[in-house]
Each structure stands twice: as structure tokens, then as C-alpha cells.
Amino acid sequence: MERRQLLKTSLAFLGTTTLISFVYPASKFLIPPKTSAKDTHLTINKDEIPPGTAKEIIFNETPLVVINRKGSGFIALSRICTHLGCLVGYDKFNDKLICPCHAGEFDLEGNVLSGPATKSLPRYPLKITADQITIDHRVEDALKPGQFTAGS
């Protein structure tokens, strides 16, 4: 009987340990980690980017390009080519973004025009005031209409 009692106690002890070993990770699991981005916003002055030009900046360690498009306003796009990761450059003569590694071309909305890339360049939301542009760190996640139909 003593042995049984000892076993029952060990069972209780081990059982509680096991329970805690699952409850602890489960409770941590329920709380998603905070974003690792150091800054949530970046503000630059409008007059740093005359119309038809672009400015290359680094935001949360990601290289971005902010373009002042003639007629369509400002846009902030990631410079990391969606093919293999080289940095695209703004070609003001042809209103395109060109990747120097394999000649991938993107339009000024970030969409692929030609070359090996298949996905558009990630776009960052902008808030534009009278003389400043504020870039948000959360990439725009727009699902384009018709993306969920057969054949997509």
C-alpha cells in the first residue's frame, strides 16, 4: 500500500508538471509577438522629392524608394526585387523601376512589367499632409478582386 501511495504521489507530481509544461506554452502561444519594427512611422519633407524624382531611404532596415510620380502623386515601394532580392532602381526617363541583376521591370505602382519576377513590389501606406509625407511600417496587404476565382 505504501508503494501505491508513493506511486500516486509521483503521478500527481509528474501530472502537474506535464500540465504546466503544456499550459505555459499554450498561454504564450495565445499572445502574438509585438512587431519587431523599431519605428512605426517615418516622416520626410515633400520638398525633398521634386516631381518626377525619387528618394531612396532605409526604414526599419528595409530599403524603400519614395517616388513623386507626375500626375499620380507619391508612392512608397520596397526596393527589394521580388525575384531574388536585388535592389531596384528608379529609371526616371522611362518611368519604371529596374532591377540590375536580371533586368526585371516594375511600373510605378510596383506591378511587374517584364522579367523573371512574378509578384509586385510591396507597397507602404502613406499619409500626406501639406508639406510632409509619413510612411507607415505595415506593408499594404491588398487582395486584388478576382484573385480567388478558379484559375488564379
Place this chain on the structure above:
Amino acid sequence: MMRYLIIPAVVLVTVVSTGLSLASYRETFEKEFMLSPWAIAKGEISACIQCHTSDSMDSRMQQLVQEWRGSWHAKNNVSCHDCHGGAVEDASMSMSHQRGFKGSPESKEIPEFCGTCHIAIKDNYLDSGHGKTFLDTGEGPSCVTCHGSHDIQQASMDIIGEQLCSQCHSYERAKEMKQALFLVESKLNTISQNLKRLKVLGIATERQEKAYFRNHAGFRTLFHSIDVDAVRAKSSDYTQSLEAIEGEISESFKQLAFRRNFSAYLFLVFIGLSIVVFLLSKSYGQKNS
């Protein structure tokens, strides 16, 4: 009685007919699958390859296709029309200028030909001693001198060799360049191997893969300037970038080690529980096996 014989009989018939018809039917099965829509990407034969591998072509043409098949371009789905233009799906338009067919480039057109895609490398090359010599005199190395034309392999430091580089000048210069490249190249190799390992182990490596490629491409582009001082000057920048990636890689390995340790802890806890429950069960049940 009879009902039991049905199943073994069917099984026996199956096994026997299987044994008799093994090889050819597996082929049929695979071919049927290959003809299904999803397999078109793999099984697609381009118009270019269809002609250039046929017996009506001379052996040199057929050889080119063979060389391309073993190349780094082929592995990355870069095919004839991607460089030479023309229509890949339509034999009648496969060499049409309307569809951008360029034919074989002349010797002096080679840098522009390869530079259609490899823009940055072309720019650096044309600025370099190699490029300037080639443009001025028509002699000296062009892209195909070091990389070949169809049998292009993944670029590495091993291309720099005594036989190749001492055709025009002493090997000393090339050796100096090779030494200047060495540290960053070794780092690039280690990172590449580690990223492959991490990927197979389930770690999300896309961001690091892109950063690695960015650095790798930049460094290779820099090399084409054939300027040892420039390479040496920039090496520390590249080393710093790569060290950041190495830092993230070692974090990932640490995370994997943590996962193994935590799983091992749970494993031991359950072994303990199994033993305790077993002993408890034995202490109750005397009558049963």
C-alpha cells in the same frame, strides 16, 4: 469457404499480371500523368529545341542543346528564346524578327547580348580594363571567354585560373584578385550552405536568402570592374552585411536547439509518467496478463 477464396484469388491474379507487365505499364502510367494539365510546364518542348535536336541539324547544333541542358540557365528555366528571342511555342515564328529573334551575336555584340539581362555586370565590365580593351581592339575577354556560351555554370572563384587568365597577361594580377575575393567569397559560401540547411529544417529563410543574394550579386558585379583596390575597399562593407546575416543564422540555429531541448524534456517527462502509470497499473491488477 468460397468467399475467402475470392480475395486471395483476386490478389494472386493481380500479382501475377503485375509481374508479367511491370516495366511498360509504369511508363504508360507516368506518361498519362505527364499529359495532364499540370505537367505541361515540365514536359513542354520548345520549338527551338525540337528543331535543334532533330537529325536534320548538324552535330554542332545538337551539341549546343546538350550543353545548355547541363547549364545553370537551364536549371533556372532560362531557355533559348530568353536570350535569342523568337517565338518558343510556334515553330514558324521561332526565328522571326517580329518576335524579337536576334540570332547568334557577333563577337563585339556579346556584352550587349548578355547585358540585356545582366545589366549591372555589363556596366561594370564595360568600365573595366577587360571591357575597354575588348571594345577598342576587339580582343581580350568577353563574357563567353570566361563563362562559355551555352554551357554556363554557376559563377564561382574557380573560374579564375592560370590557364584562362594568363592568355593575355601574367597570372600574378589574377592571383591578387582571387586573394582579394577570398574572404567575402568564403563567407558567402558558408552562408549559402547554412541557409539551405535551415530551410530544410523548417526555418523561414526568405528574407535572409534575399539579403544573401543581394550581397552576392553586388559583390560579383563589383568583381567585373577588375579593380583589386575597389574590391578590397568594398570588402569590409560586404563583410559587415554578411555578418548581420550570419547573426540571424546563428539565432535560428539556437532556436532549433531550444526546440530540440524542449521536446526532449517533454519526452523524458512522458517516459517518467509511463513508468509510474505502468507500476501503478501493475499494483492493482493481479489477475490479468
Place this chain on the structure above:
Amino acid sequence: MWKKFIHWIDVRIGLEELVNKHLRQFKTPKGATFWSTLGFVALIAFIVQAVTGIMLLLYYIPHPEHAFKSVQTITNEIPYGWLFRLIHNVGGNIIVAVIIIHMVHVFLRVSYKKPREITWVSGTLMFLLVLLSCITGQLLPWHQTGFWQTTVTSTIPSFLPVIGEGISSYMRGGESVTGITLSRFFSFHVVILPVFIVGLMLIHVLLIRRQGLSTSPAIEPETEVASPEEFRREPHLDGQPCFPHFSLKRSFMVMVYFTVLFFILTFFPNLFLPPDANIQADPLTTPESIRPAWYFLAPYQIIKTIPNDVLGISLVVIFSIVLLLWPFFDAKDAGRNIRKRPMLLSLGLIVLALWVIFTIWGMYS
């Protein structure tokens, strides 16, 4: 303190009486060995899948553009996400193994005979639904392995004449595997199949409780009534109480299940995640070799090697139907002791051996 709490409950639901009647006085027969607990282990394995599945559901996004990334986020960014993802992945394979061993045990005990036919049928149906859950589940992470396995699996029915194309189209929601396939596989995996599995489980467990666990004819040959003409529940007077005796046996096997699970997690965490499982699905790139999961290797290899596709698939379908309705094929009361029935024993062993052979062959071909 504890006693007060128990008493409070007891006054309201009669806990004491329930525990006595259903746990202490419910007797399991003498021949109820550790093997007899496998059904319970399968139940626990299912609960583990459900719980880890619900946790994954908190972060998973069932859309082709986001599915892969969301699974990567769970595995690498959410604290202990890797633990629940891997338990779900490895557990999904262990549950199939447990069910197979359970069915082999039931077969060798010939426990499916009258009056337990419904128990067998509901059990086999559950097995088929669990296999369907595995098929639907492997598409959800939207990686190369799952995408292409689903493509092959959903094309196999199309070889059947007349109804084949319809079945394939219905499975995929179209001509090829797309976001629509993902959506319907998701709803099947998360809601439809679990609901049916739980329903069948209730029937299965209710029948076992009502009829009592089957005896082992080797240990208690005299208790087996040839063919009961009326409902009768064996008292098993010299058996053991369900609680704590048989419950402890069950608990032990559950501990073994968890031990095996964490053994695999510690030493072979990627056993069921081949390299292609880390690459996002790409409809334009077919991998070098598409191989189904281990439990489908046997039927896949059979279909591959039989000359005629229709014959091959029909064979697998016929085998499944025979398996499902087996108690009615073996309805003549020729006794439950398999040692006295060499035909049945050899049939069972041959089928098992063939299954193993085809599985191994499928692995290396």
C-alpha cells in the same frame, strides 16, 4: 475541502452513483489487455489533433496568397507555435498508425462478429474519414508537397469511367487545384469531417459501453455465446473494474503514445516534412517526384503497377468496401478463436503482408 466540493456536485447530479455504476462496477473482461486500450488511445490522439488544430486555427489564413506565410509565421514567430504545429503534423501520422493497429487487433480477436457489426462499420467509416482528414489537411499549408500530392490524389478518380471526371472536379472545385480547392478542403478538414467523426465516435463508444468490451476467446473460451438471439450484456464477474484497473491500462498506453510523439519531435522533427514542404506551392513547377503520404503508398503502388488503371482503382475501392462490410462477409458463426480458424488467420496475415510489401515498394520505387 475537496470532499466538500465533491459532495456539492453529488447532490446535484448524483456523481457518486454515476461513478459507481459506470466506472467501478462496469467490468471489463479478463482478456482485456493493453492492446484492448488502443481504441481509447485513438480517441485521445483525435482530441490532441482537435486541440492543436484549434490552436493553429487562431493564426492560419486559408487563402493561397497567405496560407504558406501564415504557417511559417506560426512555426517561426509565434511563441511555441513550432510545438503545436509539429504535434499536429506528427500526431496526424501517429493517429493513422494507432487506428491501423487497433483494427488489426480487433480483426485478430474476431470481435466484429454479431452483435458487434455496427461497431466495426462505424469504426471503419471513422478510419476512412480520418484518412480524408489527412488528405484535406496536407493541402492547407499550401506547400509544394501538399499541392502536388493533392493534384495527384484528385486526379486518380478521373480514371474511372463516367463518374470519374465528376468526382475529380467536385473534389477540386475545378480543373486544377486552386484557391477554391483550398477553401473547400479547409471547411472539410476543420468542420465537416470532424463533425461526422465525432458522430460516429459517439455511436462507436455508446455501443461498446452498452454491449461491454469483447472477450478474448483465447483466455475465456467458455464465455462466448455462439450467436446471441437477444440483447445481452456480459457481467464479466471475474473481470476487472473499469476504474481504476482498466483505466490505468488505458492511461499507460496514452502515455506511450505521448512518449512516441515526443520521441519523434525530439529526434526526427522533420520526419513528415520533406524538403519540398518548405517551398511555397508553385503550379508551374512540378517537383522531381511526387509521393503520397506513407499510409497511401500501398494503394498508390497497387494502382501504379496494375496494367489497367480502372482495374487498379476499382480494386482499391472494392477492398475498402469489403473491409467496411467485413462482419457481413464473415457472418457464419464459425467461432471467434482465430487460432481455430486458419483460413481467416492466413487471409488476415496475407492482406497485412501485402500491404506492408506494397508500402515498402512504394517508398523506394
